[in-house]
Amino acid sequence: MNPPEHLMLPGPTPFPELVREAMGTPAIGHRGGEFKTVLERVFPRLKWLFQTQNDVFLLTASGTAAMEAGMINTLNTGDEVLVFCCGVFSERWAEMAELLGAKVTLIQVESGKINTVTSLEAALNVKNDYKAIVFTHSETSTSVLNPLKALCETVRKLATPDTLIFVDAVTSMGATSVPVDAWDIDIAISGSQKSFMISPGLSFLSVSPRAWRVFETCERPGLYFNFKKYKKAQDAFSTPYTPATHLILALDQALAMMETEGLTEIFERHARLRDMTRAGVKALGLELLVMADTDASPAVTSVRPPAGISVDAIRAGLKKDFGLIVANGQKELKGQIFRIGHLGYQFDRDIEMTLIALEKVLSDLGHPVTPGSAVSSARNAVQAAQKRPETVS
Numbered sequence: 001m002n003p004p005e006h007l008m009l010p011g012p013t014p015f016p017e018l019v020r021e022a023m024g025t026p027a028i029g030h031r032g033g034e035f036k037t038v039l040e041r042v043f044p045r046l047k048w049l050f051q052t053q054n055d056v057f058l059l060t061a062s063g064t065a066a067m068e069a070g071m072i073n074t075l076n077t078g079d080e081v082l083v084f085c086c087g088v089f090s091e092r093w094a095e096m097a098e099l100l101g102a103k104v105t106l107i108q109v110e111s112g113k114i115n116t117v118t119s120l121e122a123a124l125n126v127k128n129d130y131k132a133i134v135f136t137h138s139e140t141s142t143s144v145l146n147p148l149k150a151l152c153e154t155v156r157k158l159a160t161p162d163t164l165i166f167v168d169a170v171t172s173m174g175a176t177s178v179p180v181d182a183w184d185i186d187i188a189i190s191g192s193q194k195s196f197m198i199s200p201g202l203s204f205l206s207v208s209p210r211a212w213r214v215f216e217t218c219e220r221p222g223l224y225f226n227f228k229k230y231k232k233a234q235d236a237f238s239t240p241y242t243p244a245t246h247l248i249l250a251l252d253q254a255l256a257m258m259e260t261e262g263l264t265e266i267f268e269r270h271a272r273l274r275d276m277t278r279a280g281v282k283a284l285g286l287e288l289l290v291m292a293d294t295d296a297s298p299a300v301t302s303v304r305p306p307a308g309i310s311v312d313a314i315r316a317g318l319k320k321d322f323g324l325i326v327a328n329g330q331k332e333l334k335g336q337i338f339r340i341g342h343l344g345y346q347f348d349r350d351i352e353m354t355l356i357a358l359e360k361v362l363s364d365l366g367h368p369v370t371p372g373s374a375v376s377s378a379r380n381a382v383q384a385a386q387k388r389p390e391t392v393s
């Protein structure tokens with residue numbers, strides 16, 4: 001018998017038992033009173049998680065659809081958009097804006113580096129009237145966490161007052177604080193298979209009053225993603241089209257669990273898991289793609305394999321001997337890094353288990369390790385984290 005698989009991915013993430021049970025319940029009519037009661041719980045809890053009074057729309061479609069919904073409802077052909085790129089997902093925003101006919105200016109950094117306030121200031125000193133500026137908070141392909149608060153403050157200080165701030169919070173929402181109102185974010189998006197602990201297939205999108213004003217000038221907002229259709233339906237605790245009912249039943253359970261845990265506790269847990277992972281892999285003599293602790297995502301950690309050992313061999317060993325699934329790098333980072341997800345329904349024991357497994361697999365592959373060093377370094381990181389509590393915003 002082989003060990004059951006456990007996903008240590010930055011999405012999809014493991015399901016809590018309550019989520020699994022919810023997905024296996026009998027069919028439910030999406031226009032009935034019972035489902036309305038579920039939406040009456042889900043919609044306010046999404047606002048709670050996004051820390052906002054803005055509308056937070058629930059889409060039956062993956063995170064990329066929420067990105068497109070944000071853009072298709074606000075951009076017209078020829079609009080100028082500034083996109084901060086630091087990996088695969090931030091580049092997707094640029095591609096999408098271009099396909100929608102926008103004129104895109106890119107600010108690129110090398111893999112593993114954050115987008116800086118200095119580069120934003122420099123860009124806004126040249127031109128400050130972009131229609132929209134896009135930041136990817138946690139860039140899942142490299143594992144950086146961009147300094148979103150400072151970036152948003154800089155936009156509000158230097159850009160024209162109606163500039164829209166788009167934030168890809170797909171792997172940061174529910175892993176670290178993304179206070180949409182306090183940071184004055186116009187469109188923030190996230191997806192269900194991440195900190196939400198449920199299957200892929202739902203996404204979430206907040207819309208600020210500024211974004212609503214821009215929507216009124218949008219020439220072709222389309223139908224499936226049309227903000228007005230969502231607003232009308234959600235104000236009546238409904239959905240504009242047939243929703244993925246069982247994903248929403250699962251979401252109801254997951255959000256209730258998150259509320260019980262509490263925002264601060266959720267953010268502390270993710271920060272601790274990140275710190276444990278980073279300390280553990282360093283103790284194994286491995287190099288991290290994101291060098292500075294302050295730039296590291298609480299959702300995922302990118303690790304370079306030791307010289308002479310392939311990413312494929314490490315991933316295969318973790319899977320075969322321990323049932324642990326970690327991610328490869330994407331695009332040009334494929335085979336250059338492996339990525340350990342610590343997002344959603346994950347605990348200290350999951351990181352310890354992964355580090356023990358990694359130590360064994362590396363040792364089997366001929367990499368010298370000091371037995372027990374990874375877990376003991378991770379435990380030291382827990383103690384350090386206790387002295388440095390996370391705050392909500």
Ligand SMILES: Cc1ncc(COP(=O)(O)O)c(C=O)c1O
Pocket residue numbers: 011062063064065089136138139140141168169170171191200
């Ligand atoms: C940062 C980021 N943005 C966007 C996406 C796209 O989301 P989806 O794959 O759900 O369409 C992902 C998916 O992993 C992501 O990590």
